[in-house]
Amino acid sequence: MRWRYGLAMGLLWQASWAMANNEAGVALLEKATLAAQQTTYQGSYVLHADAQLTALQIMHHWSPEGVLEKRSSLEGETWEAWRDGHLIRLFAPHHAGKMAAHTALARPYPNIFTGEPKHILNHYRLQRLHLDRAAGQNCLWWALVPIEPNRFVRHVCFQPDSGMVMKTQVLDVDGKVLERLMFTAFSRQVPPPNTWPKPAFPEQRRFVEPPISNNSAATTDILTLPTGFYLLKDRSRTFPDGRQAVRHLTFSDGLARFSVFIEPVQPQMRPVKMEGQGATRLYIRQRDGTRVTVVGDLPDNALRDIAESVSAKR
Amino acid sequence: MMSKHDEDKLAELSAWLDGEVDDPAESARLARLAASDALLNERWQTYHLIGDALRGDAGVVGRSVADRVREALQHEPVILAPRAFEQKTIPHNEPTADLTVDVAQPAPSVIPIQEQPPAKPRMMPSAWWFTATAASVFALSWWFAPQWESAVSATPVAAVSVKAEPTVSVRAPMVADQTAVAWRDTGVNNPYLYAHQEGAFAPVMAQRVALSGEGR
Numbered sequence: 001m002r003w004r005y006g007l008a009m010g011l012l013w014q015a016s017w018a019m020a021n022n023e024a025g026v027a028l029l030e031k032a033t034l035a036a037q038q039t040t041y042q043g044s045y046v047l048h049a050d051a052q053l054t055a056l057q058i059m060h061h062w063s064p065e066g067v068l069e070k071r072s073s074l075e076g077e078t079w080e081a082w083r084d085g086h087l088i089r090l091f092a093p094h095h096a097g098k099m100a101a102h103t104a105l106a107r108p109y110p111n112i113f114t115g116e117p118k119h120i121l122n123h124y125r126l127q128r129l130h131l132d133r134a135a136g137q138n139c140l141w142w143a144l145v146p147i148e149p150n151r152f153v154r155h156v157c158f159q160p161d162s163g164m165v166m167k168t169q170v171l172d173v174d175g176k177v178l179e180r181l182m183f184t185a186f187s188r189q190v191p192p193p194n195t196w197p198k199p200a201f202p203e204q205r206r207f208v209e210p211p212i213s214n215n216s217a218a219t220t221d222i223l224t225l226p227t228g229f230y231l232l233k234d235r236s237r238t239f240p241d242g243r244q245a246v247r248h249l250t251f252s253d254g255l256a257r258f259s260v261f262i263e264p265v266q267p268q269m270r271p272v273k274m275e276g277q278g279a280t281r282l283y284i285r286q287r288d289g290t291r292v293t294v295v296g297d298l299p300d301n302a303l304r305d306i307a308e309s310v311s312a313k314r
Numbered sequence: 315m316m317s318k319h320d321e322d323k324l325a326e327l328s329a330w331l332d333g334e335v336d337d338p339a340e341s342a343r344l345a346r347l348a349a350s351d352a353l354l355n356e357r358w359q360t361y362h363l364i365g366d367a368l369r370g371d372a373g374v375v376g377r378s379v380a381d382r383v384r385e386a387l388q389h390e391p392v393i394l395a396p397r398a399f400e401q402k403t404i405p406h407n408e409p410t411a412d413l414t415v416d417v418a419q420p421a422p423s424v425i426p427i428q429e430q431p432p433a434k435p436r437m438m439p440s441a442w443w444f445t446a447t448a449a450s451v452f453a454l455s456w457w458f459a460p461q462w463e464s465a466v467s468a469t470p471v472a473a474v475s476v477k478a479e480p481t482v483s484v485r486a487p488m489v490a491d492q493t494a495v496a497w498r499d500t501g502v503n504n505p506y507l508y509a510h511q512e513g514a515f516a517p518v519m520a521q522r523v524a525l526s527g528e529g530r
Contacts, residue, residue: 044345053355055345074346088515106511135341184330185341209515233513239505250513259510282507295510 022118025126028142029117031163032156036111038062039162043135043186044074045109049179049278056104061193068193073100080199081105088207091199098204103277109181110165112156115254119216123147123228123253124154132157134166135186141167144255148227150302151256152178152279170279170297179278220249223260224309226302228253251296258296258303262310265289283307323347327354 042059055074061067069083077100079092088105092098113120129141139157146153153175157167167182218231233250246263265286276282276295283303285292292310294303330344348354 044341046345046349053349055349075349102508102511106514108514184345207512207515237509239509248509250510257514259506259513261506261509277507280507280510282504293506295506 022121025121026117028126028158028163029113029120032158032165033111033113033117035159035162035164036060036113037067039164039188040190041164041186041188042190043183045181045183047104047107047109047179047181047278054100054104055184058109059190059196061190070196071101071104073097073104076100078201079104079204080201082199086208088209089199089203090205091201092204093201095204097201101204106277106280107181109168110183112154112165112168113255114257115214115252116216117254119228120144120254123151124255129155132167135183137166137186139166150226150299150305151253152297152299154255157182172299214254216254222249222262222310223306225251226253226298226306229256229258232257256297258294258298258306260306260310261291261293261295263291265291285310323351323354 040060040062042057044055044057047054047056054076057072057074059070061069066085067083070080071083072078072080077092077097079090079097079101081101081104082089082091090098090101090105092101108114124144124146127143127145129143132139132141134157137159139159141155141157144154144156153171153173155167155169155171156165158164159166164186166186167180169180170178172178214232216230219225220231220234229251230253231249232252233248235248236245237248238245244264244266246261249260249262251258251260279297280295281298281300281303282293282295283300283306285294285304285307292307294307296303298306326344327348330341330348
């Protein structure tokens with residue numbers, strides 16, 4: 001009788017311990033999201049991917065009325081990207097600058113948790129690592145280890161008081177760092193937006209991007225989704241070379257994100273560079289007159305499985 | 315033999331990577347320099363490789379360099395008592411050309427934890443000192459971590475090992491990969507990557523955290 005009581009207490013303790021851990025983890029991720037979105041800060045940060053180092057600057061001003069954010073290059077191609085609510089404008093002296101801005105904006109650092117923290121922690125487990133410093137501040141590294149296979153491991157260094165993500169890494173299953181982002185300077189002192197210098201270059205492009213609803217139950221029957229991923233967007237788009245409309249679906253698990261492009265094969269299709277960027281990989285599968293392209297920060301075999309599942313269902 | 319100017323630059327980089335440059339303008343200047351200067355760029359990657367090697371990770375610059383760094387580290391004797399170094403002011407506007415790169419030479423770890431005096435450019439210490447510092451810092455972080463952790467999260471979470479699945483290298487058989495170009499340039503040639511990136515511009519709303527920029 002006594003052993004049953006002991007077993008029950010043990011299970012209860014284990015369950016409550018896991019729950020407490022999960023709650024602490026959710027709180028940590030929520031704090032990081034709030035710090036990235038709803039605080040005011042500025043800093044310089046670097047993106048290190050594919051043995052390339054890119055230095056960038058961010059000014060993020062938050063008030064109850066809204067967010068104004070400016071990102072710019074610190075070296076190489078010069079550009080500026082301004083976000084005012086839903087409106088994003090790219091300023092650059094020429095096309096190369098616009099492309100560089102495009103690449104930088106694809107990593108909305110430090111706002112790396114785009115999904116519901118609870119949902120993220122259903123698919124990644126937090127593991128405490130070690131202390132570090134970044135931009136003159138302490139931070140503590142945590143690993144987000146995928147529970148299911150076919151995802152990359154993330155290491156995130158959180159500033160303890162604010163939860164701000166001071167450094168982050170994406171690692172493959174062998175522990176190889178594919179991409180890292182880190183603040184090299186960070187300050188809460190930001191001049192009022194009306195004193196920010198105006199863009200120094202002509203406007204190259206503007207986007208009006210309404211926020212995407214984050215419904216973790218959204219799905220599609222066109223492919224087999226890896227566990228935990230949900231549909232963000234399903235739309236038709238055209239590419240600059242004038243080919244016919246391509247179906248573009250975007251999925252996320254709150255941390256990783258991938259796109260699936262489905263289109264009929266056409267003779268005028270141009271070759272595509274198979275190179276990804278840092279942790280972003282690309283896989284193309286062409287079968288039965290249909291090209292399926294999967295792009296995202298997932299391991300190659302995950303992208304392949306996704307592409308194959310599209311072919312199987314069409 | 316590294317010139318004094320190069321040593322000065324590396325000292326700046328060292329302080330910057332240790333998070334000890336408080337002035338945002340100065341830090342931005344160093345970030346710009348690290349990205350554009352061949353010596354600093356290479357050394358930046360080496361520093362991170364050492365950090366990665368100490369943590370058991372591999373670096374992004376490839377196995378060969380990582381192996382060389384690890385090998386160099388293994389052959390470095392460890393001195394546990396760091397010696398004092400002369401401090402000096404470093405001019406910021408000197409030219410940066412004609413530099414040589416010695417990637418195998420170890421450099422400071424990027425995982426210090428103790429509070430340092432206010433930011434001052436420091437002399438580049440020897441590789442021995444860096445190795446010893448890295449080891450000391452690692453030991454200190456192990457010692458202090460449990461006390462400091464409470465500021466971030468209430469309880470530690472159980473360690474989980476990653477299920478290592480063999481990664482299949484995938485290349486599309488029907489698409490020609492014509493010329494190797496830097497990834498910064500591939501966006502033009504790769505509409506899929508371009509379109510995928512664009513998807514990240516739109517803010518994805520977490521249900522419990524609403525971005526207040528809406529409606530501006």
